[in-house]
Amino acid sequence: MLRHDYPGLDCSVAKALEVIGERWSLLIVRAVMHGNRRFGEIQESLGIARNVLSARLQRLVDEDILERRAYQENPPRCEYFLTEKGLDLWPALIALLDWGERYTPRPQGPPRVIVHKQCGGRVNGRGICEACGKVLHARDAKQVPGPGWGPAVASAAAADSRG
Amino acid sequence: MLRHDYPGLDCSVAKALEVIGERWSLLIVRAVMHGNRRFGEIQESLGIARNVLSARLQRLVDEDILERRAYQENPPRCEYFLTEKGLDLWPALIALLDWGERYTPRPQGPPRVIVHKQCGGRVNGRGICEACGKVLHARDAKQVPGPGWGPAVASAAAADSRG
DNA sequence: TCGACTTGGTTGCATGATGCAACCTAGGAC
DNA sequence: GTCCTAGGTTGCATCATGCAACCAAGTCGA
Numbered sequence: 001m002l003r004h005d006y007p008g009l010d011c012s013v014a015k016a017l018e019v020i021g022e023r024w025s026l027l028i029v030r031a032v033m034h035g036n037r038r039f040g041e042i043q044e045s046l047g048i049a050r051n052v053l054s055a056r057l058q059r060l061v062d063e064d065i066l067e068r069r070a071y072q073e074n075p076p077r078c079e080y081f082l083t084e085k086g087l088d089l090w091p092a093l094i095a096l097l098d099w100g101e102r103y104t105p106r107p108q109g110p111p112r113v114i115v116h117k118q119c120g121g122r123v124n125g126r127g128i129c130e131a132c133g134k135v136l137h138a139r140d141a142k143q144v145p146g147p148g149w150g151p152a153v154a155s156a157a158a159a160d161s162r163g
Numbered sequence: 164m165l166r167h168d169y170p171g172l173d174c175s176v177a178k179a180l181e182v183i184g185e186r187w188s189l190l191i192v193r194a195v196m197h198g199n200r201r202f203g204e205i206q207e208s209l210g211i212a213r214n215v216l217s218a219r220l221q222r223l224v225d226e227d228i229l230e231r232r233a234y235q236e237n238p239p240r241c242e243y244f245l246t247e248k249g250l251d252l253w254p255a256l257i258a259l260l261d262w263g264e265r266y267t268p269r270p271q272g273p274p275r276v277i278v279h280k281q282c283g284g285r286v287n288g289r290g291i292c293e294a295c296g297k298v299l300h301a302r303d304a305k306q307v308p309g310p311g312w313g314p315a316v317a318s319a320a321a322a323d324s325r326g
Numbered sequence: 327t328c329g330a331c332t333t334g335g336t337t338g339c340a341t342g343a344t345g346c347a348a349c350c351t352a353g354g355a356c
Numbered sequence: 357g358t359c360c361t362a363g364g365t366t367g368c369a370t371c372a373t374g375c376a377a378c379c380a381a382g383t384c385g386a
Binding site for chain 4: 186211214215238
């Protein structure tokens, strides 16, 4: 992207896209949401160039979407966590996920499905539990293997189980 | 964006972003959703470069998100309409709008608010009417001027009233 | 009939973000 | 002393973006 802002557009969609509309940004948020916290984990799970990942993480921290926490001093090592602002992107991610699944379906079905932690019901594209009808937030939901589960998604799942 | 795909990512969010994750794409969808149908209208409402708009419209038509319809033969003139696939992006747009409004608020409040056509209730970030509780779709909602209404949004509103 | 205007683009070119690979730093393991 | 790991940074080639100019084909006004 040449510029990542949309000057002159008085629209909150544009404002949102100025922050998370850059290539990779939303996928990084999703990777962290799935439990990938370290630079190497995120890099490997996405296959993103290291310099670009570095720049995006910096931007996401600056925008208060991610929080950087040291887990070790010597040598300095850190992990990335979602802030409340970052967690609030969950409905948008769920909506995109739903749209993506609807229009680029796989023969075996989705590799992962989102379920309500409390009741185990399937979560729909609006972030609503289909079993109990509750409107959920990021912390209320988790991913579990779906019908299209395969080895390609195993590493993400391993990270997920740690989260 | 150098490439608009995310090779090797077995994730529907990535699949969705391959299609509508390019810079401007989602804003073009939003502009059409608001009633801007012609090349010049969309170009003016977004301030996008004409060649980029041309390329994006082509891509969105190829992806079956927009439909191109001639409204005049000589000279050939056409308008762009959302397909069902395009209309189904509404929940994602609403979620991004909600997030953008929450975290980049304006002093006077949002310039436009989304309301339920049938009952006039305010639509929340999940695309649910706060008054009657119904889960809505693109056709059930419309935009009306909000507290932060100003001259900058008047042209979009004029287009909107035609839709 | 001539020029100006409108709509919907396409083309040429400069800029600069992206991605790959190589390198760096600082500790741990063998 | 050498290799390995984690978390980056740097150099450079490539390619998307944005601006402006141009094109095409009709309409309008005098």
